[in-house]
Amino acid sequence: MTAPMEVGLTVSDLPRMRAFYEGALGLAFVSEIHVPSAKAQEAAMSMGGYTVIRLQTPYGERIKLLSPDDAPSVRTGTAHKILDRADSSYVTFIVNDIDGVVARLIAGGAEPMTGDKAVEVRPGTFLSFLRDPEGHIVEIVQYSDIERYRPDLAGTK
Known part of the structure; x- marks a missing residue:
């Protein structure tokens, strides 16, 4: 590895989730970019485009909040126990x-x-x-x- 680990989370409400992770955990804003549909498809990320916000811990790890332009069509259920x-x-x-x-x-x-x-x-x-x-x-x-x-x-x- 050449950098600290990064984790990506697919989210629906990007502003709310950014505020949650910055406010509750003190993560620092790094960047926000939009990836257009053609590149999102080529990268196997989404049929449409998506926006990604990168947030960072003081140790350098990052969380990427990824919000597709179109809501995901499949949602995984949530079991009571992890x-x-x-x-x-x-x-x-x-x-x-x-x-x-x-x-x-x-x-x-x-x-x-x-x-x-x-x-x-x-x-x-x-x-x-x-x-x-x-x-x-x-x-x-x-x-x-x-x-x-x-x-x-x-x-x-």
Whole structure:
């Protein structure tokens, strides 16, 4: 790899989703471009054109919010539990104030999946799953010792 990982999310309401990820998670706006229909088809992205907004974390990872000019014709169902769907996926954000971040996400329109309190899944590891305003699953994790989990991040706090 030559750059930090990027994740793409298909969205319907681009302004709302941009506001959600910038406001609730503090992601920074990078760019907005429109890809015309011919290029979108050639790239196997969409039969029509689409707009992409790139947002970035302080560590350089990016989320791409992709909004097709025409609404998608197929919508995947949502199972109650994440791993009960064969095509399930989610985006993880590692934070140092899980309660504050979860509160901001809920205030921004996210739906909690694990209740209003973080779950300690093993000693010192807390998580919370939520659905963003369009149903994408977002995981928020806090480690009591981030350097033990990610020694490559030692000294980057």
